Amino acid sequence: MALRRAADAYALGAPLFSSLSGAVETDGIDELAKVAAALERSRDLGRGSLAVIRGRREAARAESLEAAAKVEGKLMLTLVLCYLPARMLLVVIPLPLFLTLLDGLFS
Numbered sequence: 001m002a003l004r005r006a007a008d009a010y011a012l013g014a015p016l017f018s019s020l021s022g023a024v025e026t027d028g029i030d031e032l033a034k035v036a037a038a039l040e041r042s043r044d045l046g047r048g049s050l051a052v053i054r055g056r057r058e059a060a061r062a063e064s065l066e067a068a069a070k071v072e073g074k075l076m077l078t079l080v081l082c083y084l085p086a087r088m089l090l091v092v093i094p095l096p097l098f099l100t101l102l103d104g105l106f107s
Helices: 002-011 016-027 030-045 049-092 094-106
Strands: none
Touching (some): 016 030, 049 094
C-alpha cells in the first residue's frame, strides 16, 4: 500500500524518494524509510544510489551474521541439555544390559 501511495505521488510530480519516505513513515516501515532518506541524500549530493544500496546490503549481511552467531550457542545449549541426556538413556545405559543378555545367551 505504501509503495502504491509513493508511486501515485511520484506520478503527480512529487520527488520519488521523498514521497517514498513519507509513504512508508505513515505505515511504520522504518527500515524502508531510512533507505529512502539515504537515497534522497545521495541524490542531493550528486552521488549514485548504488553505493547506498550496497552499504545497506552489507549492513544487513553483518546483522544476519551476528544473529546467526547467537543462534549457534543456543543450539549447542539445546543439544547439551536436551538431546545428550536422552541419548544416554537410550544408547549408553541399555548397552551393558544388552551385552549381559548376549553373554547369557552364548554361555
